[in-house]
Amino acid sequence: MTSFLTAFFSGTAQGAIYALVSLGLVLVWRGAGIVNFAQMGQAMFTTYIASQLIQHSYSYWSAFVIALISGAALGALVDLGLMRPLTSRKNSQLLNSQSMRTTIPVIASLGILGVLKALAGIFWAGEERGFPSPVAPNAIKIGSTNLAITGFDLFVIGVVFLTLVLTTIFFTKTGMGLAMRASALNPEVTRLSGIKVGSVRTLGWAISGTASSLAGLLVTPRTNLSPNTLDLLLIVGFTAAVVGGLTSLAGSVLGGFILGYVISFVNVYSAPENVFIAILIFLLLALFIRPQGILGSKEVRRV
Amino acid sequence: MSKRREHKIIGLRSTLLSIALFLFFILLSQQFDPYNQSQLANIATLLIAVLSITLLTGASGQISLGQGAIMAVGGYGSALLVTRLGFSMWISFILAIFISALFGLFLGLAAARLSGPYLAGTTLVMALAIPSIAVRFESFFSGDVGLSVDYGMPPVWLTNLVGEISIEEWSLYVVLPFTAAALFAVLNLSNTRTGRTWRAVRDNEVSAALSGINIQRTKVIVFVCASGLAGLAGALYGFRGLVAPSVYPTDLSLTLLTAAVIGGLRSIGGAIFGTFAIVFLPDLIEKITKNLAIPETIGNYLPALTIGTLLLLTVILNPRGAAGALEHIRHRKKH
Numbered sequence: 343m344t345s346f347l348t349a350f351f352s353g354t355a356q357g358a359i360y361a362l363v364s365l366g367l368v369l370v371w372r373g374a375g376i377v378n379f380a381q382m383g384q385a386m387f388t389t390y391i392a393s394q395l396i397q398h399s400y401s402y403w404s405a406f407v408i409a410l411i412s413g414a415a416l417g418a419l420v421d422l423g424l425m426r427p428l429t430s431r432k433n434s435q436l437l438n439s440q441s442m443r444t445t446i447p448v449i450a451s452l453g454i455l456g457v458l459k460a461l462a463g464i465f466w467a468g469e470e471r472g473f474p475s476p477v478a479p480n481a482i483k484i485g486s487t488n489l490a491i492t493g494f495d496l497f498v499i500g501v502v503f504l505t506l507v508l509t510t511i512f513f514t515k516t517g518m519g520l521a522m523r524a525s526a527l528n529p530e531v532t533r534l535s536g537i538k539v540g541s542v543r544t545l546g547w548a549i550s551g552t553a554s555s556l557a558g559l560l561v562t563p564r565t566n567l568s569p570n571t572l573d574l575l576l577i578v579g580f581t582a583a584v585v586g587g588l589t590s591l592a593g594s595v596l597g598g599f600i601l602g603y604v605i606s607f608v609n610v611y612s613a614p615e616n617v618f619i620a621i622l623i624f625l626l627l628a629l630f631i632r633p634q635g636i637l638g639s640k641e642v643r644r645v
Numbered sequence: 646m647s648k649r650r651e652h653k654i655i656g657l658r659s660t661l662l663s664i665a666l667f668l669f670f671i672l673l674s675q676q677f678d679p680y681n682q683s684q685l686a687n688i689a690t691l692l693i694a695v696l697s698i699t700l701l702t703g704a705s706g707q708i709s710l711g712q713g714a715i716m717a718v719g720g721y722g723s724a725l726l727v728t729r730l731g732f733s734m735w736i737s738f739i740l741a742i743f744i745s746a747l748f749g750l751f752l753g754l755a756a757a758r759l760s761g762p763y764l765a766g767t768t769l770v771m772a773l774a775i776p777s778i779a780v781r782f783e784s785f786f787s788g789d790v791g792l793s794v795d796y797g798m799p800p801v802w803l804t805n806l807v808g809e810i811s812i813e814e815w816s817l818y819v820v821l822p823f824t825a826a827a828l829f830a831v832l833n834l835s836n837t838r839t840g841r842t843w844r845a846v847r848d849n850e851v852s853a854a855l856s857g858i859n860i861q862r863t864k865v866i867v868f869v870c871a872s873g874l875a876g877l878a879g880a881l882y883g884f885r886g887l888v889a890p891s892v893y894p895t896d897l898s899l900t901l902l903t904a905a906v907i908g909g910l911r912s913i914g915g916a917i918f919g920t921f922a923i924v925f926l927p928d929l930i931e932k933i934t935k936n937l938a939i940p941e942t943i944g945n946y947l948p949a950l951t952i953g954t955l956l957l958l959t960v961i962l963n964p965r966g967a968a969g970a971l972e973h974i975r976h977r978k979k980h
Contacts, residue, residue, distance in 0.1 A: 377762035379769070428961065441706025441847050444761030448708060449906055450960045452899060456953030463946035573895070577773055580766040588763075615781050622774035625767060626755060633758060 347491075349610040350603070355495035357602020358502035361595040362557040363579025364586065365509070366550035368594040372526035373546035376425060376447040377580070377588075380454035382572035384420070384551055385558030387458050388413045389567055390466050392559060393473055402476050409559055410552050417551020421544045424450055459569040470571075475563035498560050505556065506595060509549075513591065522546060578605065581621055585628045587638020596636060659832035663825040666917070670824075674817055682813035683885075684924055689817065689824040690881045692920045695904045696831045696913065697874035702902075703910040704835055705867040706847030707756065711768030712875045713898035714775040715752075719745040719876025720883030720893065721779065724792040734797060738823065738880050745876020746869050753868030757861045772898045776890035791889020820881050827874055831913060834870065843867055903956050909966025918967050926951060 363382065370378045392409035396402060428450055429443070477497040513519035525532040525539045526546075533539045557579075558572055565571050578601055586597025601624070608620045628635070670689060674682050694712055701707050709715075722744035723737035732740070752771075756764055779786035786792075799815040810818070834840050845853040846863050854860050883892060900923055908919025927948035934944035963970050 371762070377766060379765070424957070424961065441761065441850075445702060445706065445708045445765075446960060446964060448762055448765045449902065450957065452710075452902070453953050453957035453960060456899070456903075456949055457957060460946045460950035460953055464943050464950065467942050574773075577766075577770050581770060584763065584766065615777060618770075618774040618777040619781060622770050625770055629755060629759065629763070629767065633763075 345610050349606045351491040351495055352609075353603040353606030354599070355491075355498045355602075356606055357599035358499050359557050359561050359575070359598075360578050360582050360601045361598025362502060362505065362553045362560075363575055364582035364594040364598045364601075365506075365591065366553040366557070367579055367583045368586075368588060368591055369546050369550040369553070371583070371588050372591075373522065373543045374421070374425060374429070374447075375444070376429075376451070378420070378547075378550065379448060379451040379576065380420065380458065381451075381550065381554045382558070382576040382579070383455040383458040384413065384416045385554040385575075386567070386569060386572045387462055388416065388551075388555040389473065389558040389562050389572075390462050393471060393562075393567055394466065396474060402474060406559060410555050413551040413553075413555025413558075414548040415551070416555075417547040417549070418544050420451075420454060420551075421547035424454065425547075426540065426544075462569045470566040470568040473559075473562035473567050494563065501556070501560065505553070509591075518542075518545070578621060581625045581628075584625060584635060587635025589639055590635065590637040593635050593637030656833065659829050659836070662832060663829040666828055667821055667825040670817065670821055674814060679811055679813045682811070682817060684928070686813065686817040686820050686885075687882075688920050688924045689820040690878055690885075691901065691904070691924065692824055692878075692917060693827045693881070694875050694878035694901050695908075695916045695920045696827055697871040697878070698901055698905040699910065699913060699916045700831060700834065700843075700874070701867060701871040702905065703912070704840060704847065705843040705864065707864060707867065708761065708765045708902075709768045709871070710765050710898050710902065711770075711772035711775075712871075712901050713893045713895065714768075714772045715745050715749065715872050715875040716879025716882060716897070717775055717779075717888075717890075717893035718748045718872075719879035720888045721786060721792070722876065723880035724794045724883055724888040725786075727794055728792050734794075734819075734884065738877060741880035742873045742877045745879065746873035748876070749869045749872020750865065752872065753865035756868055757864040769895070769898075772895045776893055779890050787889075789890060791887045791892070792883075793887055794884050795886055796884050816885065819884075823877060823881060827877065828913070831874075835913070839866075900952070903952055907952075907955055907959050907966055909968030912966065912968030915966045915968030922955075923952065 366381055367377060370376055370381070388409045391412055392405040395405040395408060425447060428447060475494050475497070477493040513523060521532070521537045521542050522545065524535075525537060525542045529539050532542075557575065561575060562571065579598070582597035582601040583594050584597070585600055586593030586595070588594075601621075604620060604624055605617055608616050612620075670685060674685050677685060694716055697715075698709065698712055701709055701712075719741040723734075723741040726732040726737040726740055727734060756767070759767060779791075780788050796812075796816050796819050799810050799818070803818070804810060835843075842853075842858050842863055845856065845858060846860055850860055853863075879893065904919035904923045905916055906919070907915075907922055908917070909915025930947050930951060931944065934947060939947075959966055965972075
């Protein structure tokens with residue numbers, strides 16, 4: 343029973359982080375039709391910025407906020423500096439072919455990932471470093487019995503819950519959120535109704551950058567920080583997005599939590615070295631059984 | 646010109662080109678010291694894997710971030726055949742092609758349903774998961790320690806023929822025939838009816854389907870061919886000394902893709918250029934950093950930075966790679 347509760351709570355906390363990563367991926371996918379493989383590279387970079395600030399005796403929370411802002415800036419920069427010029431260039435012969443239009447941005451995002459990792463290595467050296475958390479990672483006690491949940495788990499779950507509520511309000515209650523949903527659904531019609539689709543898309547990249555930056559801040563107290571730490575998070579986040587449905591924001595969050603439980607239960611009841619294989623099997627199963635994802639809509643191809 | 650004759654000319658051209666590549670590598674190796682000779686053998690090995698990406702991405706438009714994992718399949722297949730069942734190295738190389746092609750068949754059946762980013766992500770997950778299988782089933786695959794295999798000693802008839810040869814040269818002589826054969830196969834594939842079918846699927850799936858091409862089957866066939874090539878490269882790569890998870894990291898898959906993109910995804914000459922670039926560029930940068938006395942903590946990351954920047958610049962400025970740029974210049978001179 344104790345191990346079940348441990349797996350459940352750590353699965354919830356991990357799942358919350360995966361949900362953020364997957365949300366970031368889906369935001370960009372819906373807006374730009376690109377899976378951003380550099381996303382966790384960007385997060386790694388902003389987490390290093392936060393870590394650097396804390397080392398120079400800034401408070402945790404000011405570093406936290408600055409990391410989120412630089413995450414947004416980095417996301418917008420990737421779109422404005424690279425992805426938008428790349429996808430808007432229609433006359434290029436290579437981009438004329440259907441399959442290459444999706445392949446080239448993927449390669450570009452891998453290029454960004456490589457450059458960001460190398461830069462982080464040059465600026466902040468390659469060795470792992472710890473990252474502080476504002477809450478002690480000890481198990482919460484009632485009386486003398488240890489509960490299966492730590493204070494840090496609660497902190498993570500709380501922060502992510504708050505983020506998800508804010509995101510939901512943004513998308514359902516504000517005009518900008520409506521514009522984002524519209525331009526994901528049908529860019530042409532949205533453009534005709536006077537919305538600047540390009541800026542809306544860049545905003546999507548910025549929000550995605552913030553979400554993944556937050557994920558980086560929340561995961562590194564447990565995993566430590568090195569240029570490669572967050573690679574695994576991207577893989578899990580991608581799987582979560584596919585399981586939940588790449589086209590659905592709610593699905594991406596759901597997928598994140600499902601993956602959190604899968605990984606946590608494999609960790610507790612099986613062995614940690616089985617996690618990769620579990621992810622691969624889970625991804626392949628999802629692709630075979632329901633390729634559009636749990637909450638995703640089936641792609642309609644017009645001829 | 647009749648269709649038959651066209652085929653004959655292509656066959657002759659690809660034969661000559663493959664022989665030319667073979668001789669070029671041999672002549673080049675005579676100029677090199679042992680270290681660079683082994684680097685040259687690396688190039689000849691990795692070129693086969695890069696060619697598999699040229700087939701997969703360049704000719705049929707499917708992207709794989711997991712060619713390194715398929716190389717691992719070939720590497721483990723051949724190493725297990727040699728160490729456990731006592732097969733000869735040469736036969737195990739040939740069988741590695743079939744083992745990884747079979748693996749590619751299963752993978753291709755899944756991949757044919759996927760497009761673009763789905764395929765990229767799935768193959769990336771695979772690149773991480775497959776090496777961990779070796780750790781999971783440790784008793785069979787020897788875990789992190791890996792399986793030690795090597796090219797062995799050069800046979801007596803060869804040393805009698807050309808005199809004493811070093812281990813480095815011998816590794817090059819083992820790899821080169823396979824590289825030339827792979828080049829021959831890829832050249833012929835891409836210039837025949839099959840290759841044209843693949844390009845049709847790449848450029849527009851709907852119009853290809855309307856011309857009577859079975860899209861799913863075509864994609865699976867491409868995957869099988871590319872996996873066979875990658876598996877062969879993986880076997881040759883492992884026999885440099887060790888088949889272990891650390892020999893086939895995720896970065897290997899990405900490096901191979903980078904080589905193909907820098908050289909030009911659609912060009913075989915580009916694949917050769919790109920492979921030379923990714924193998925020799927780190928050496929060159931190391932030399933420069935030593936001369937400029939740049940500290941090692943920075944110098945260690947410079948190759949990755951340079952290659953990443955090159956990849957980005959290629960995609961932004963010149964998506965057709967070095968081969969595309971060359972063609973562009975040639976085109977301009979004519980006018």
